[in-house]
Amino acid sequence: MSLFGFHYRLESKAIGLTLGIIAAASIGGMVEIAPLFTIHQTVEDAPGMRLYTPLELAGRNIYIREGCYACHSQMIRTLRDEVDRYGPYSLAVESKYDHPMLWGSKRTGPDLARIGEKYSDQWHVAHLNNPRDVVPVSVMPAYGWLLTTELRTDDLDLHLRAQRKVGVPYTDNMIANAASDAYAQSNPDAPQADGVIKRYGKATTLRAFDGQPTRLTEMDALVAYLQVLGHLTDAARKSIAEVEAGQ
Amino acid sequence: MIVEHAFLVGFSKSFGLFYLIALSVAVAIHAMKPSNKQRFDEAARSILRDEAEPWR
Amino acid sequence: MIAQLTLIERQHAIMISAAIALLGGLMILAGRDDLMGVHGALISVASIIMIFRIGGSYYAPPPSEDRLRHYYDDPSKVGIVLSMMWVVVGLAVGDWVAWQLVNPDLTFGAGWSSFGRLRPVHTTSVIFGFGGNALIATSFYVLQRTSRARLPDQVTPWFVLFGYNLFCLLAVTGYMMGITQSKEYAEPEWYTDLWLVVVWVTYFILYLRTLARRKEPHIYVSNWYYMAFILVVAMLHIVNNLAVPVSLGHAKSYSAFSGVQDAMTQWWYGHNAVAFFLTAGFLGMMYYFLPMRAGRPIYSYRMSIISFWGITFFYMWAGSHHLHFTALPQWVQTLGMTFSLMLLIPSWASAGNVLLTLNGAWDKVRDDATLRFMMVAGVFYGLTTFEGSFMAIRSVNSLSHYTDWTIGHVHAGALGWVAMITFGSIYACVPWLWKRERMYSPKLIEAHFWLALAGTVIYVFAMWNSGIVQGLMWRTYNESGTLAYSFVDTLVAMHPYYIARAVGGLLFLIGGCLGAYNVWKTIKLPGTAAEHAGDLPQPVVLGAGIPQAAE
Numbered sequence: 030m031s032l033f034g035f036h037y038r039l040e041s042k043a044i045g046l047t048l049g050i051i052a053a054a055s056i057g058g059m060v061e062i063a064p065l066f067t068i069h070q071t072v073e074d075a076p077g078m079r080l081y082t083p084l085e086l087a088g089r090n091i092y093i094r095e096g097c098y099a100c101h102s103q104m105i106r107t108l109r110d111e112v113d114r115y116g117p118y119s120l121a122v123e124s125k126y127d128h129p130m131l132w133g134s135k136r137t138g139p140d141l142a143r144i145g146e147k148y149s150d151q152w153h154v155a156h157l158n159n160p161r162d163v164v165p166v167s168v169m170p171a172y173g174w175l176l177t178t179e180l181r182t183d184d185l186d187l188h189l190r191a192q193r194k195v196g197v198p199y200t201d202n203m204i205a206n207a208a209s210d211a212y213a214q215s216n217p218d219a220p221q222a223d224g225v226i227k228r229y230g231k232a233t234t235l236r237a238f239d240g241q242p243t244r245l246t247e248m249d250a251l252v253a254y255l256q257v258l259g260h261l262t263d264a265a266r267k268s269i270a271e272v273e274a275g276q
Numbered sequence: 277m278i279v280e281h282a283f284l285v286g287f288s289k290s291f292g293l294f295y296l297i298a299l300s301v302a303v304a305i306h307a308m309k310p311s312n313k314q315r316f317d318e319a320a321r322s323i324l325r326d327e328a329e330p331w332r
Numbered sequence: 333m334i335a336q337l338t339l340i341e342r343q344h345a346i347m348i349s350a351a352i353a354l355l356g357g358l359m360i361l362a363g364r365d366d367l368m369g370v371h372g373a374l375i376s377v378a379s380i381i382m383i384f385r386i387g388g389s390y391y392a393p394p395p396s397e398d399r400l401r402h403y404y405d406d407p408s409k410v411g412i413v414l415s416m417m418w419v420v421v422g423l424a425v426g427d428w429v430a431w432q433l434v435n436p437d438l439t440f441g442a443g444w445s446s447f448g449r450l451r452p453v454h455t456t457s458v459i460f461g462f463g464g465n466a467l468i469a470t471s472f473y474v475l476q477r478t479s480r481a482r483l484p485d486q487v488t489p490w491f492v493l494f495g496y497n498l499f500c501l502l503a504v505t506g507y508m509m510g511i512t513q514s515k516e517y518a519e520p521e522w523y524t525d526l527w528l529v530v531v532w533v534t535y536f537i538l539y540l541r542t543l544a545r546r547k548e549p550h551i552y553v554s555n556w557y558y559m560a561f562i563l564v565v566a567m568l569h570i571v572n573n574l575a576v577p578v579s580l581g582h583a584k585s586y587s588a589f590s591g592v593q594d595a596m597t598q599w600w601y602g603h604n605a606v607a608f609f610l611t612a613g614f615l616g617m618m619y620y621f622l623p624m625r626a627g628r629p630i631y632s633y634r635m636s637i638i639s640f641w642g643i644t645f646f647y648m649w650a651g652s653h654h655l656h657f658t659a660l661p662q663w664v665q666t667l668g669m670t671f672s673l674m675l676l677i678p679s680w681a682s683a684g685n686v687l688l689t690l691n692g693a694w695d696k697v698r699d700d701a702t703l704r705f706m707m708v709a710g711v712f713y714g715l716t717t718f719e720g721s722f723m724a725i726r727s728v729n730s731l732s733h734y735t736d737w738t739i740g741h742v743h744a745g746a747l748g749w750v751a752m753i754t755f756g757s758i759y760a761c762v763p764w765l766w767k768r769e770r771m772y773s774p775k776l777i778e779a780h781f782w783l784a785l786a787g788t789v790i791y792v793f794a795m796w797n798s799g800i801v802q803g804l805m806w807r808t809y810n811e812s813g814t815l816a817y818s819f820v821d822t823l824v825a826m827h828p829y830y831i832a833r834a835v836g837g838l839l840f841l842i843g844g845c846l847g848a849y850n851v852w853k854t855i856k857l858p859g860t861a862a863e864h865a866g867d868l869p870q871p872v873v874l875g876a877g878i879p880q881a882a883e
Contacts, residue, residue, distance in 0.1 A: 096512065098448075124592070
């Protein structure tokens with residue numbers, strides 16, 4: 030029972046072993062990881078990179094919630110066949126606002142790093158609703174309920190605020206308008222639509238992603254996210270063009 | 277700032293390497309030191325000795 | 333079991349449970365608009381049940397002083413039962429999702445049952461539920477006997493065991509509701525992670541407290557491995573899970589890291605979770621139960637020390653081999669590859685130690701399925717670590733990464749090494765713990781062994797094939813210089829392998845069920861061995877897996 034009544038020599042041995050394990054184990058990790066925290070000094074920068082809109086962020090959270098990352102990577106490697114199949118290889122800067130990253134480790138389905146705008150919204154909705162309607166041999170689960178589940182928007186400002194705490198530069202204005210921006214992005218005719226463009230840039234796509242302008246569903250959010258993948262910045266396309274021009 | 281990153285990388289590549297070599301050598305010496313042999317053999321046999329009760 | 337606790341310990345247990353119930357209540361309140369509230373309710377209900385259980389025996393007569401003359405094994409017993417329950421659940425879910433890849437409509441249209449949500453249920457149940465409970469249970473067992481010291485009190489081990497299972501339960505129920513951080517093998521959200529930190533720190537302090545009571549100055553090498561397991565997992569867990577919650581009432585949080593830093597941190601965690609959870613802990617188990625079961629000391633104690641330190645400092649550098657050809661700087665990738673190759677030295681030192689210990693006792697291995705479980709575990713450990721180093725080579729990895737080869741590799745380790753050494757150790761220590769002459773049915777152990785081996789081999793071969801086929805198809809060009817196969821083409825080619833994999837998994841699951849049944853029946857056996865025979869097992873094996881009865 031006594032926590033303090035033991036012999037000092039025995040105590041020092043166990044503590045010594047503990048410290049030895051910590052030293053041996055931690056230094057390797059620190060030496061290897063520490064330089065990565067200064068890596069932004071050397072990697073390419075993307076000054077015009079835009080942020081995820083509240084709707085896209087909500088879609089990203091649905092992507093995480095459903096475990097899509099278990100079967101889809103978002104990291105095109107620097108290999109010829111991957112570039113031919115999926116597009117320009119992924120750059121570090123492209124996921125700099127991804128908390129957490131979704132690079133993935135397995136491709137039971139194809140890579141999604143550049144899936145954005147490759148397929149129409151209708152295709153995505155039909156595919157998510159039942160993949161086998163579009164790709165007969167697909168083994169992807171059906172996500173039919175996304176189309177009927179209302180998206181929760183009342184706490185989106187808190188989400189943006191938390192994102193800002195970990196380093197994503199959302200402005201006060203973006204945080205204050207998070208819920209209405211989410212609604213307006215999927216309803217381009219809404220009066221608040223101009224604000225979305227003003228806050229997130231001209232490249233932002235405003236569409237009724239799920240085909241129902243008046244309803245804001247989880248399908249809207251997920252499709253909006255999928256359609257922006259690979260389009261937050263054109264750094265990857267540009268840098269490859271530069272490399273080719275230089276040769 | 278660029279220097280800082282280069283320094284960290286250089287540090288990893290040089291110190292990291294020597295640190296590991298030093299650790300490996302130290303462990304090998306500790307494990308192989310003839311004077312430790314008896315202690316280790318005793319430790320290996322110790323678990324098989326039948327002492328049915330905790331001493332405290 | 334509660335009758336074993338002293339009155340003060342019963343009071344402490346009730347107070348701790350009440351505090352946890354209160355915490356659950358606060359979570360219900362804060363998370364009333366969020367799924368976190370559901371978890372708050374679960375925590376409250378679990379701890380209130382605990383209070384009633386303890387309260388029900390509160391006035392039972394106090395335990396006799398005689399209890400101090402025996403090791404405190406009740407937590408180990410419960411831990412082993414929990415471990416066998418988790419393995420059945422975890423393997424069943426795993427096989428279910430394997431069949432989902434054969435027929436995707438086996439989700440039955442529900443959200444909770446889709447592949448993406450069930451996959452972490454499978455990984456968490458088998459790694460943390462089965463593996464973790466087995467590690468906690470055996471570590472208490474081994475720690476006490478190698479130190480020849482009783483656990484210092486009777487509440488802390490229960491807190492560790494039940495607290496840990498609460499963590500597993502929160503994790504698994506969370507995934508099905510959609511609560512996840514998406515970090516592989518670190519999916520639970522921030523409050524569950526914080527809870528594990530509390531449990532884990534208590535676990536380590538308990539370990540140190542017991543060691544401080546030990547009789548001999550030398551700390552047996554099993555304890556080194558167990559300690560490295562507890563310590564380093566704590567380190568990894570805390571760093572990788574640093575996150576900012578949306579609010580104190582939200583289950584959702586955002587990782588403190590992003591992009592390339594997050595990838596490196598995650599795979600530093602992911603790879604070292606394999607090293608320190610799935611390797612170090614189970615090596616600790618092996619270094620005790622193998623010599624005990626074989627009745628002979630470990631072949632080379634020196635080799636075990638070298639491999640211990642090798643694993644402790646080589647593994648840490650190897651994580652980046654998960655990120656070859658990605659946006660990670662190349663020098664980090666090269667570092668990861670080099671150290672992955674060097675890891676082969678300590679890994680094979682351990683695998684060799686297993687086989688050399690058994691050298692000269694092959695007749696026992698032939699007759700005793702329990703010992704055979706341990707031997708095969710050693711063989712798979714050697715094979716898997718070789719394969720792992722091989723796959724860390726950049727050119728090999730360019731083919732294997734993102735394919736089922738990785739899944740095959742992981743399962744060669746998880747089924748062949750981790751599960752086999754655990755089943756072997758459980759079959760060895762269940763009769764010792766419950767003071768039975770032997771397991772209920774040696775025949776069932778034999779059946780389990782062959783089912784497990786066949787299941788593993790089928791699984792691994794299916795995944796090797798599918799992985800290499802898919803990897804090659806992805807990179808095949810036709811004469812005109814365009815890609816020869818669409819992604820869908822590769823999917824069609826995978827189908828037969830997915831069926832084979834699911835069948836292999838099913839065999840392994842059936843084996844696991846036989847094991848659980850066998851353990852249960854052994855517990856229910858009348859205690860034929862004298863109840864007050866020594867607490868230390870007789871490390872002698874005779875005949876078909878029947879240890880000699882304690883005199």
